[in-house]
């Protein structure tokens with residue numbers, strides 16, 4: 001297979017050719033038809049994840065290189081290993097599939113409990129092993145293949161990252177009573193996918209908070225019941241006064257956004273952080289018991305959640321994001337555009 005690879009952190013991607021192994025066990029080979037370009041690809045390309053001003057950056061090991069990037073992979077099943085049908089009877093050669101990229105080691109307790117996205121020895125496609133900026137993708141386990149049905153091209157691939165992250169965060173608010181309000185802070189790409197899940201599945205007011213007027217407008221157009229500007233001090237007051245905000249998701253992960261979410265939540269409510277903006281907040285410890293508050297984090301999502309999300313999307317209940325195709329050969333330009341903040345919606349590279 002041929003792919004666009006990081007050969008040195010921060011240097012332009014280069015085309016490399018990798019010998020395709022003969023398929024063993026439940027392995028699968030997918031002919032890539034599209035691969036989304038994600039903001040985390042910019043960080044992988046740079047070789048480090050910024051954790052904010054108060055914490056050291058997470059450096060990626062140089063031993064990973066050369067690495068074909070791309071974890072938002074969609075394609076057609078080209079071949080299946082001898083045990084693939086046993087592991088995943090739902091797909092056969094020729095099917096259009098999305099590829100769940102957050103593949104674990106399949107040997108640790110996290111993988112055994114169905115949380116391979118949290119596996120410490122994960123084999124993430126495009127993050128640890130070769131991914132989808134390529135003509136073909138070698139997938140270690142056939143269970144990672146999820147049927148796309150008639151979704152528009154690229155939608156399944158993109159669903160595996162921003163879509164899944166938003167969906168899984170929303171699911172962490174399960175158990176909130178009918179009619180209670182939920183608050184979504186930060187309506188960028190992931191926030192809008194969380195909103196799409198909430199609009200489909202939450203029975204109650206959905207409040208969007210964003211300092212950008214454009215983002216508030218986009219949220220209202222996509223089904224938020226109201227939109228507030230968190231930089232307006234009256235906004236928090238009004239949310240506290242209504243007293244029914246039972247769940248909040250911070251899609252930014254900055255001190256101001258998390259402070260807003262915690263401030264707005266009612267007693268006994270749940271707050272989850274998804275965004276990785278960075279920083280720290282002073283949190284008086286007694287406020288946790290006093291508010292009987294759950295404060296947690298959410299990181300991408302599980303294979304089961306990815307399957308559920310794809311089922312909702314195939315049924316038309318959860319809408320796919322806005323996408324734009326670009327040739328794979330333009331991978332470098334695509335990354336630079338994303339780095340420069342010039343991209344609206346998701347870019348999907350096509351080989």
Ligand SMILES: [Zn+2]
Nearest residue numbers: 038040161162
């Ligand atoms: Zn991504």
Ligand SMILES: [Zn+2]
Nearest residue numbers: 105108111119
């Ligand atoms: Zn594992």
